[in-house]
Amino acid sequence: MDFTKSKKNIVLIGAGIMSATLGILLKKLIPDANIDIYERLDTVGAESSDAWNNAGTGHSAFCELNYTPENADGSIDITKALKIAEQFEISKQFWAYLKAQNYLDAKETFINDIDHMSLVWGKENVEYLKKRYQSLVQYPLFEEMLYSEEHELIKEWIPLMMEGRATDETLAATKMAIGTDVNFGAITRGMIKWLSSCEGVNVHMGQHIEDITLQSSGWWMLHIKDLKTGEDRSAYADFVFIGAGGGSLTLLEKTDIPEGRGYGGFPVSGQWLRCTNSEVISRHEAKVYGKAAVGSPPMSVPHLDTRIINGERCLLFGPYAGFSTKFLKEGSYMDLFLSIEMHNVWPMMRAGMKNIELTKYLINQVRQSFEDKFDYLKLYYPEANIKDWKLEIAGQRVQIIKKDKKEGGVLKFGTEIVTNSSGTIAALLGASPGASTSVSIMLDVLKKCFPENIQSENWKMKLITMIPCYGQSLVENGKLCREMRNNSTKILKLEDS
Ligand SMILES: Cc1cc2nc3c(=O)[nH]c(=O)nc-3n(C[C@H](O)[C@H](O)[C@H](O)COP(=O)(O)OP(=O)(O)OC[C@H]3O[C@@H](n4cnc5c(N)ncnc54)[C@H](O)[C@@H]3O)c2cc1C
Structure with missing residues (x-):
């Protein structure tokens, strides 16, 4: 039986990295599919996927301490770190495939080699980092990790962050030379550009999906508003992916599917301090993550980051969390209120009651002045000059609130x-670790929505062409891990310079 006979008329909502990735996978797996991509803005990848709206970290758990919590017995739980490191290798393999096939604009560099480091101070934190290092370095995915408590060596790695510190301060750092900075906006634009050159693919910009309803035929009808002309129209599809980022929850509610009941969203906005002094920018070359403040959400781990955006080298510190009722940066202040319905009001209230610490943290963050924010930066860069920094607004994240039998409602930080x-129909909710693991997340969409096809030899062969390690473990197979990593490094030109 040819299962691809159905689900060939595909609508992808949103032109961010998720829809772009799924679009390419589907076009390769079902070559005669008709794919329509609808985007409300005039620019592709302009919401969370845009380089200035996210931190551009190729999340591999090399430096993000929130992926390796400490267990009650003092051991380190590295389960999540191993999963994320493997998922990022999968993303790199897919991007290397796109690059090798010339599907992406060769002039636009979307991934750069930037060291990933963690820096902590205080006896307890140093002990934690050492244990974390000892647990991770045993795995091929992390075998190149370096650890040091030596001021002189750490100063060689990150001079800017070490100047002005007491020489007897207890601190430690880890370093992974194969870390990356990724311009997710550039890769999204590249993927959508390639898709739009394919037969059967149409990209519709400035088109807002207002409603999605199931027809008796099993097809979905989409109500679309043309934001330029104000015209309303409809489109039909037998498979819909809601990749609308912060807008996904609202659209999921419109579908009325029972599986979507009990979900709510909690928006958290972000801000950065951006360095304007080119001399300072040139003296730091790493993404250096610290430890999150008590009560803060996991995605607000502070980091001093070298970024390469459209060929320009930049330096960012943050993120500082904020609160806005918008679900999208270009959204409406009514988003949060309009998302509250009978099915999610109780889970949302319960999640709010259970997360008082988070609420306090957000209130504290919102009340911070520019000077308070700058003081926080000085913990990481003691000799920073306030005149060299300005505030930038990052993208919106909508954290998932989910109905829970025991708790009533829980707040979740993943996707x-x-x-x-x-x-x-499939909708992607949540934001973290996000774009870095977009390929694995979209493979999960395929597993859930095309369960028979994905078992077929035809699909397996095609997936292996795009993702050579598909179906194998990079955590357990050290030889494969090294081979695959070397291959992606070569194609993506990530060799240490
Ligand atoms: C502050 C911050 C820092 C982050 N840092 C990192 C990081 O360092 N590394 C990492 O991997 N990830 C990071 N992320 C997460 C990452 O940015 C997201 O996971 C990823 O970009 C989500 O992609 P997307 O395609 O789902 O959403 P988006 O890029 O937001 O795309 C969704 C698109 O849907 C469109 N849309 C919405 N509603 C509608 C509608 N009704 N009709 C039509 N179109 C619609 C929007 O306009 C938008 O273009 C960060 C996010 C934030 C906010």
Whole structure:
């Protein structure tokens, strides 16, 4: 039976990295599919996927301490770190494939080699980092990790962050030379450009999806507003992916699928301090993550980051969390209120009651002046000059609130794919670790919505062409891990300079 006979009329909502990735996978797996991509803005990848709206960290768990919590017995839980490191290798393999096939504009560099480091101070934190290092370095994915408590060596790695510190301060750092900075906006634009050159693919810009309703035929009808002309129209699809970023929750609610009930969203906005002094920018070359403040959400781990955006080298510190009721940076202040319905009001209230610490943290962050923010930067860069920094607004994240039998409602910081029982619609909620793991997340969409096809030899062969390690473990197979990593490094030109 040819399962691809159905689900060939595909609508992808949103032109961010998720829809772009799924679009390419589907076009390769079902070459005669008709794919329509609808985006409300005039620019591709301009919400969370845009380089200035996210931190551009190729999340591999090399430096992000929130992926390796300490257990009650003092050991380090590295389960999440291993998963994320493997998922990022999968993303790199897919991007290397796109590059090798010339599907992406060769002039636009979207990934750069930038060391990933963690820096902590205080006896307890140093002990934690050492244990973390000892647990991770045993795995091929992390075998190149370096650890030091020596001021002189750490100063060689990150002079800017070490100047002005007492020489007897207890501190430690780890370093992974194969870390990356990724311009997710550039890769999204590249992917959508390639897709739009394919037969059967149409990209519709400035088109807002207002409603999605299931027809008796099993097809989905989409109500679309042309934001330029104000015209309304409809489109039909037998498979819909809601990749609308912060806008996904609202659209999921419109579908009325039972699987979507009990979900709510909690928006957290972000800000950076951006360095304007080119001399300072040139003296730091790493992404250096610290430890999150008590009560802060995991995605607000502070970091001093070298970024390469459209060929320009930049330096950012943050993120500082904020609160806005918008679900998208270009959204409406009514987003949060309009998302509250009978099915999610209780889970949202319960999640709010259970996360008082987070609420306090956010209130504290919102009340901070520019000077308070700058003081926080000085913990990481003691000799920073306030005149060299300005504030930039980052993207919006909508954290998932989910109905929970025991708790009533829980706040979640990861991503979640919600599908209906027939797999004709999928929505991606949440934001973290996000773009770095977009390929694995989209493979999960395929597994959930195309369960028979993904078992077929035809699809497996095609997936292996795009993702050579598909179906194998990079955590357990050290030889494969090294081979695959070397290959992506070569194609993506990530060799240490
Ligand atoms: C502050 C911050 C820092 C981050 N840092 C990192 C990081 O360092 N590394 C990392 O990997 N990830 C990071 N992320 C997460 C990452 O940015 C996201 O996971 C990723 O970009 C999400 O991609 P997306 O395609 O789902 O959403 P988006 O890029 O937001 O795209 C969704 C698109 O859907 C469109 N849309 C919405 N509603 C509608 C509608 N009704 N009709 C039509 N179109 C619609 C929007 O306009 C938008 O273009 C960060 C995010 C934030 C906010």
